[in-house]
Amino acid sequence: MFKKFTVLSLLGFSLFSCEKKPELLTDEQYSQLTDEQKRSSEHAIDGIVIGDERLELTLFASEPMMSNPTNMDIDDRGRIWIAEAYNYRTALNPRNPTRAEGDRILIMEDTDGDGVADESKVFYQGNDINAALGIAVFGDKVYVSVSPYVYVFTDADGDDVPEKKEILFMGVGGVQHDHGMHSFTFGPDGKLYFNYGNAGEGLHHADGTPILDPLGRPVNNKTQPYKEGMVFRMNPDGSDVEVLGWNFRNNYEVATDSYGRMWQSDNDDDGNRSTRINYVMDYGNYGFKDEFTGADWRARRINMEDSVYQQHWHLNDPGVVPNLLQTYAGSPTGILVYEGKLLPEEYQNQVIHSDAGPNIVRAYPTVPSGAGFNAKIINLLDGNPRDNWFRPSDVTVAPDGSLFISDWYDPGVGGHAMGDQDKGRVYRLAPKGVDYKVSKPDYTSISSLINLLQSPNRATHFKAFMALVEKGDEAKDALEKLFTAGESRMRARAFWVLTKLSNGNDYIKTASTDTDENIRVAAIRAYRNNKMSDVSFLLQMAGDQSAQVRREVALAIRYKSSPEVWLKLVDGYENGDRWYLEALGIAAEGFWDDYLPKYLEASGSGWMENQVAKDIVWRSRASNTSELLGKIILTQPGRNNQAYYRALDFQSPASKHITLKSLLANAPEEDQLIILRQINFDQASPDRDILALAKQTAGSIADDRDFLDVVSKYGLTDQKVRLEKLIYQSDNNQHSQMAANSFASLYGMNDIKKAFADSDQAKAILSMEKFGTIDNEDMAKLLAEVYTDESKSLETRTAAMEAAKGFNSEPYLMELAKADKIPADMLPIAQKILLSSWNGNIRSEANEKFGSATAKQYDIAKLVAASGSIENGKTIASNYCVSCHKIGNEGIDFGPGLTEIGDKLSKEGLFNAVINPSEGMGFGYETQLVKMKDGTEFTCIVNSKTENDLVVKLVGSSEQKVYKLVDVESVTQLDESLMPKFPLSETELVDLVSYLETLRK
Known part of the structure; x- marks a missing residue:
C-alpha cells in the first residue's frame, strides 16, 4: 500500500x-x-x-x-x-x-x-528504498535507483501520491552500496542514460532475464569485455537497453550534453589520488582493471606507467580510452x-561536478583536441x-x-x-x-513548447521533447526555425526532435552537411539511434574534416563489417591522437582479421617505417598481430619496445608465447629481461631454453625488483648471496620482505635458524627482524623456540616475540597463549599482538583469554576536543598503520592509502574510522573469506576474479597472490573489517588522529 x-x-x-x-x-x-x-x-x-x-x-x-x-x-x-x-x-x-x-x-x-x-x-x-542512490523525475514517472532494483513510480494524476510501483531492472549488485546503481538522466535524443559502479555486476530485466548486447552476450562482469562499472541508455519505456562503456570503478553519475555526448566522474581505489573526469566515448574500455586478466592496477606489467594515476587506469595499455582530466584525491x-x-x-x-571528498563543487571548461578534449578546473x-x-x-x-x-x-x-x-x-x-x-510551464502551445525545449532543467526538457514528438509534423515548422536560427546547442535539441518525425532521416542527412562540427557529431549519433544502414553516407562522413565527426563515424560501425569506411577513417588518423586510435580500435573489434591485412597491404612493404602503421598494429587484435609486433620489436632498440611487448599481453596466449620464444634468439640483449618477465613458464615442466637464459641473466639484473621476480618465477637457487644482501641491506622494506620469502622458499629454514642463533647478539636480532617478516607457521615455530628459551638474553627474546606477528603466524602464537606456554615476561607483547590481530577469530579468542582491551566506549566528543602530539601520533602510525597502509613512501599498499586522509575525513570521521573500522570499509577493501576445496581457508582482499583465477592480497602484503578458481570452494564477504580495533588508550588515539589530520595534499 x-x-x-x-x-x-x-x-x-x-x-x-x-x-x-x-x-x-x-x-x-x-x-x-x-x-x-x-x-x-x-x-x-x-x-x-x-x-x-x-x-x-x-x-x-x-x-x-x-x-x-x-x-x-x-x-x-x-x-x-x-x-x-x-x-x-x-x-x-x-x-x-x-x-x-x-x-x-x-x-x-x-x-x-x-x-x-x-x-x-x-x-x-x-x-x-533504504539508501537509494538515484532519484529522477520524468513526467509522471519517478525513477528510484536502489540496488538490486530500479523502481519506477507512476503518479498519473499529479497528486504527489504514486498509484503504482514497478520494477524496471533487478539483479544489480551492491545492495545498499555506494558503488551500485546510480541516477538516471534524460538525453537530448529522447533516451534515458544511467550507470552503475563496480558493485553492479550485471543488469537484468524485471523478469530476471539478462540484458544482452548486439552479439547476444549477457551484459555482466563475467562476460568479456564487460567488467566493473558500466554506462547504459534505453528508451523511456525500458526497451532497447544498450551498454555504452565499461571498466570504471565508481562512475557515480552520467551527464549528457545537447549533442548526445556523455561525461562522467570516476572514483579511484581510496587514497590513491587518481580520481578522474571522463568524456565517455561509446563502447570504450576505461581501464580500471586489466582488460584480459582482470588484474588489479598494482600488478607489475611491462611498460607500466610512471605515475600512480596513470597506472591506476592502465593508460599505457592498448584498448584503454584516455582520461579527460585528473582531479586526484576525491x-x-x-x-x-x-x-x-x-x-x-x-x-x-560546461561540465559542473560535486566532489564530496574534498568538499568542493567545480566546473570543467572543456575544448576539443583532435578526437578528444582538454579541460581545466574552476572551483565554484x-x-x-x-x-x-x-x-x-x-x-x-x-x-x-x-x-x-x-x-x-x-x-x-x-x-x-x-x-x-x-x-x-x-x-x-x-x-x-x-x-x-x-x-x-505551458505544454499546450507549440511556441511555448519550443521555449521549454531549451530549458536547462532536464525534467522540463523531457516533457517538452515528448510533447513535441507527440505533436509530430504539426511542430515541424517551429522546430525547423529553431534548428536553422538558434544557438548551437538549442539547434541540436530541435534537431533531435526532428529526427523523430516521419521524415526524420532526411534531417540527419541535412545535419551531416552543417557548418557546425557539433551538429555533424549529433547527425552521426542520430544515424545510430535511428538504426540507419546507409554505408555510402558513412563513407562520405569518414572523410569529414573534423576528427570529432570521424570519431563518431568509427563508433557507428561498431558491430558492422565496413572495411571501406574503416580504411578511410584510418587515413584521417594522426600519430598522438589516442582518442582517435581507440575509436578505430572500437570500430574494428571483431573484424581485425579483415581490416588489418587490407590496411597493411595498402601501406606497402615499408609500413614499419611509418609510426601511424605501427600505432595501428599496436592497437590491433588480429590473429597475426603477435607476429607483427615481433617484427616491430626487432627493428628498434630497448626501452622503445616496451609498449609493443605490453601489446603482446592482449593477443592470444599461444601466439604471444611463440613470438616471445622466437625473439629470444634475435632480440637485443637488453630485451631478454623483458622476455623473461613476460613469457609463460611452468616450473613443473620447464622450458630448458628459457630456464637457461634465466640462470644466465639473473646475476646481471640491475633492478632489485626485476631480480626478485626472475629468481622467484624460475626458482633459481644460485643467487643466495644477493638475496641475503637484499634481506639485510635493502632500504626498501618490500624488497627485503620479498627476498626473505624467496630465501625461505628456495633454501628452507635451516640457514635462518642458524642466523637466529648467531653468537653476535646484534646480528641475531637483525636476522629476526628481517626474516621475521615471513608470515607462516614454520617461522612462527622458529621464533617461538627463541622467545620461550629463557636462557637467551631478554633483548634477543624480545626481538623474537615482537617478530611473531602476522596473519598466518598468530594462530600458533594463540595456541601457545591458550596453553599458557608464553613466558610471563613475554606475555605483554604477545597480548598486544593477539588483541590487535587482523584475524577476527584470533581477536575473539584473545579477548576471551585476556579480557577485551577494545570493549571500552570512547567519548568521541571528548576526544575531538582534545589536542595531541603529532610526533607521538606519527610513531603510533608507524607501529600500527603502515603495516597495511601507505603513508607517503612508507608502509604496505594493502588497505586504502592514508597519504591525504586528512583531506577526506574530518576529525570526527578519523576517530570513528580508527575506533569502528567495520563501519567505514572502502569498497574493494572488504573482508573476503576464501574457502579452498582442500579444506583450508583464509581472509583477504579480493582484487579480481576472472574466468580462471582468483587474485587476492593477503593481510600485510601489497603483493597479489593468484589461486586457480577450480581449487576454490567459495568466496564470502564478511561484515567485519580486516582492520582490528587497536587497543589504544585515549591519549594514543588523540595523538594518532592529530597526526592523521596533518596528512593533506
Missing part, C-alpha cells in the same frame, strides 16, 4: 525569513564559533567559500525538514526531490538508530516565493552539463577551508537556470560509514540579487 503524503512542519526553522541576508562571517569571526555553532544550519553558508564573487549561495532547505540527501532532482515546477538515506548501511552501523518506516523520497517546495522551502511532502517511504558524486544562461558565461555549456564552492563536513552529494539545474546543490553533511564520506544522521542541506547558487522564480 502507498502511504498518503504528509506535510512536515518547519518548527524551529525560523532562521530563514524574507529579511536581508546578513554578511558572511570573516575568517576570524568564523574561527571564534564553537563547533556546535559551525555545524548549525544558521552558519551553513558561512562554512562554504564561494569561488566567484559574482555569485551568491543561499540555503534552500535544511534539517529538520530533511536529512542525509544522497541524490536530488528538480521537476519542471522548480520543486526539489530528495532521496534520503537515514537507514544507510544499517548492518554496518549498528550504533546508529534506524527509521522503522524506511527511508523517504521527499518533495520540497518554496510556496511563498522567499527562496526558502516551506513545505515538504513524503512522496514515498519504505524499507525497500569522492565524486553528482555531475551535469550546464546549458543555462543564468550563471556567468565561463560556466555555460569549497568547504574545506572552513567546514569539511560540507559533503555535496549532487548538483542539479532548476528551471530558472540556477544551480542547486544537495549536501550529505557528515564528518566522513565514502566507505560505508556516516557520523551524523540528522543533518542535510540543499543550497541554491545564482548571481547576486537574482531571486528564485519559477513560472508554471
Whole structure:
C-alpha cells in the first residue's frame, strides 16, 4: 500500500525569513564559533567559500525538514526531490538508530516565493528504498535507483501520491552500496542514460532475464569485455537497453550534453589520488582493471606507467580510452552539463561536478583536441577551508537556470560509514540579487513548447521533447526555425526532435552537411539511434574534416563489417591522437582479421617505417598481430619496445608465447629481461631454453625488483648471496620482505635458524627482524623456540616475540597463549599482538583469554576536543598503520592509502574510522573469506576474479597472490573489517588522529 503524503512542519526553522541576508562571517569571526555553532544550519553558508564573487549561495532547505540527501532532482515546477538515506548501511552501523518506516523520497517546495522551502511532502517511504542512490523525475514517472532494483513510480494524476510501483531492472549488485546503481538522466535524443559502479555486476530485466548486447552476450562482469562499472541508455519505456562503456570503478553519475555526448566522474581505489573526469566515448574500455586478466592496477606489467594515476587506469595499455582530466584525491558524486544562461558565461555549456571528498563543487571548461578534449578546473564552492563536513552529494539545474546543490553533511564520506544522521542541506547558487522564480510551464502551445525545449532543467526538457514528438509534423515548422536560427546547442535539441518525425532521416542527412562540427557529431549519433544502414553516407562522413565527426563515424560501425569506411577513417588518423586510435580500435573489434591485412597491404612493404602503421598494429587484435609486433620489436632498440611487448599481453596466449620464444634468439640483449618477465613458464615442466637464459641473466639484473621476480618465477637457487644482501641491506622494506620469502622458499629454514642463533647478539636480532617478516607457521615455530628459551638474553627474546606477528603466524602464537606456554615476561607483547590481530577469530579468542582491551566506549566528543602530539601520533602510525597502509613512501599498499586522509575525513570521521573500522570499509577493501576445496581457508582482499583465477592480497602484503578458481570452494564477504580495533588508550588515539589530520595534499 502507498502511504498518503504528509506535510512536515518547519518548527524551529525560523532562521530563514524574507529579511536581508546578513554578511558572511570573516575568517576570524568564523574561527571564534564553537563547533556546535559551525555545524548549525544558521552558519551553513558561512562554512562554504564561494569561488566567484559574482555569485551568491543561499540555503534552500535544511534539517529538520530533511536529512542525509544522497541524490536530488528538480521537476519542471522548480520543486526539489530528495532521496534520503537515514537507514544507510544499517548492518554496518549498528550504533546508529534506524527509521522503522524506511527511508523517504521527499518533495520540497518554496510556496511563498522567499527562496526558502516551506513545505515538504513524503512522496514515498519504505524499507525497500533504504539508501537509494538515484532519484529522477520524468513526467509522471519517478525513477528510484536502489540496488538490486530500479523502481519506477507512476503518479498519473499529479497528486504527489504514486498509484503504482514497478520494477524496471533487478539483479544489480551492491545492495545498499555506494558503488551500485546510480541516477538516471534524460538525453537530448529522447533516451534515458544511467550507470552503475563496480558493485553492479550485471543488469537484468524485471523478469530476471539478462540484458544482452548486439552479439547476444549477457551484459555482466563475467562476460568479456564487460567488467566493473558500466554506462547504459534505453528508451523511456525500458526497451532497447544498450551498454555504452565499461571498466570504471565508481562512475557515480552520467551527464549528457545537447549533442548526445556523455561525461562522467570516476572514483579511484581510496587514497590513491587518481580520481578522474571522463568524456565517455561509446563502447570504450576505461581501464580500471586489466582488460584480459582482470588484474588489479598494482600488478607489475611491462611498460607500466610512471605515475600512480596513470597506472591506476592502465593508460599505457592498448584498448584503454584516455582520461579527460585528473582531479586526484576525491569522492565524486553528482555531475551535469550546464546549458543555462543564468550563471556567468565561463560556466555555460560546461561540465559542473560535486566532489564530496574534498568538499568542493567545480566546473570543467572543456575544448576539443583532435578526437578528444582538454579541460581545466574552476572551483565554484569549497568547504574545506572552513567546514569539511560540507559533503555535496549532487548538483542539479532548476528551471530558472540556477544551480542547486544537495549536501550529505557528515564528518566522513565514502566507505560505508556516516557520523551524523540528522543533518542535510540543499543550497541554491545564482548571481547576486537574482531571486528564485519559477513560472508554471505551458505544454499546450507549440511556441511555448519550443521555449521549454531549451530549458536547462532536464525534467522540463523531457516533457517538452515528448510533447513535441507527440505533436509530430504539426511542430515541424517551429522546430525547423529553431534548428536553422538558434544557438548551437538549442539547434541540436530541435534537431533531435526532428529526427523523430516521419521524415526524420532526411534531417540527419541535412545535419551531416552543417557548418557546425557539433551538429555533424549529433547527425552521426542520430544515424545510430535511428538504426540507419546507409554505408555510402558513412563513407562520405569518414572523410569529414573534423576528427570529432570521424570519431563518431568509427563508433557507428561498431558491430558492422565496413572495411571501406574503416580504411578511410584510418587515413584521417594522426600519430598522438589516442582518442582517435581507440575509436578505430572500437570500430574494428571483431573484424581485425579483415581490416588489418587490407590496411597493411595498402601501406606497402615499408609500413614499419611509418609510426601511424605501427600505432595501428599496436592497437590491433588480429590473429597475426603477435607476429607483427615481433617484427616491430626487432627493428628498434630497448626501452622503445616496451609498449609493443605490453601489446603482446592482449593477443592470444599461444601466439604471444611463440613470438616471445622466437625473439629470444634475435632480440637485443637488453630485451631478454623483458622476455623473461613476460613469457609463460611452468616450473613443473620447464622450458630448458628459457630456464637457461634465466640462470644466465639473473646475476646481471640491475633492478632489485626485476631480480626478485626472475629468481622467484624460475626458482633459481644460485643467487643466495644477493638475496641475503637484499634481506639485510635493502632500504626498501618490500624488497627485503620479498627476498626473505624467496630465501625461505628456495633454501628452507635451516640457514635462518642458524642466523637466529648467531653468537653476535646484534646480528641475531637483525636476522629476526628481517626474516621475521615471513608470515607462516614454520617461522612462527622458529621464533617461538627463541622467545620461550629463557636462557637467551631478554633483548634477543624480545626481538623474537615482537617478530611473531602476522596473519598466518598468530594462530600458533594463540595456541601457545591458550596453553599458557608464553613466558610471563613475554606475555605483554604477545597480548598486544593477539588483541590487535587482523584475524577476527584470533581477536575473539584473545579477548576471551585476556579480557577485551577494545570493549571500552570512547567519548568521541571528548576526544575531538582534545589536542595531541603529532610526533607521538606519527610513531603510533608507524607501529600500527603502515603495516597495511601507505603513508607517503612508507608502509604496505594493502588497505586504502592514508597519504591525504586528512583531506577526506574530518576529525570526527578519523576517530570513528580508527575506533569502528567495520563501519567505514572502502569498497574493494572488504573482508573476503576464501574457502579452498582442500579444506583450508583464509581472509583477504579480493582484487579480481576472472574466468580462471582468483587474485587476492593477503593481510600485510601489497603483493597479489593468484589461486586457480577450480581449487576454490567459495568466496564470502564478511561484515567485519580486516582492520582490528587497536587497543589504544585515549591519549594514543588523540595523538594518532592529530597526526592523521596533518596528512593533506
